[in-house]
Amino acid sequence: MNWIFWALLSALFAAATALLAKVGVAHVDSNLAMAIRTTVVVVFAWGIALALGKHGEIRDLDRRTILFLTLSGLATGLSWICYFRALQLGPASRVAPLDKLSVPLVMIFAWLLLGEKLTGPAILGGALITAGAVVMVLG
Known part of the structure; x- marks a missing residue:
């Protein structure tokens, strides 16, 4: 596994x-x-x-x-x-998506602090997560 x-x-x-x-x-x-x-x-x-x-x-x-x-x-x-x-x-259906903004934040901090690569697909995915959270909260 x-x-x-x-x-x-x-x-x-x-x-x-x-x-x-x-x-x-x-x-x-x-x-x-x-x-x-x-x-x-x-x-x-x-x-x-x-x-x-x-x-x-x-x-x-x-x-x-x-x-x-x-x-x-x-x-x-x-x-x-x-x-x-x-x-x-x-x-819960609105709190959880906002909580998941931790994903793009981890991506940014891992890039800045740990030197992890931030690829095009990763940036797109982080942007989609962010957009999805905003849509779910405002919707």
Whole structure:
């Protein structure tokens, strides 16, 4: 199974996440809802790491890896706080497309910061994602 399989599976679970979160956040503060979800994610992630015997590898991590994983975790938390609040206030069918503007943003930042190539088809795809999100939100 290659990266495309896993990316498509991620998209499927992300879609389920939006729908389940929209229903779950209906009668609770969005920050509390996000805290509950995060707790489940933490327990689930550590359960997988422990079950696969990967937890021992934590000793081998260097400071740079720990720093960037920590910063990524903080960015994830901020993203989730905003996402849950947006879901509480707006329709999932409009919140999710705006959230997916992260795709063209990742493309731009990966090009600027990581030196990844930005090809014609990639630029077109990013532009279509952006246009699609705008159309879905304004429509």
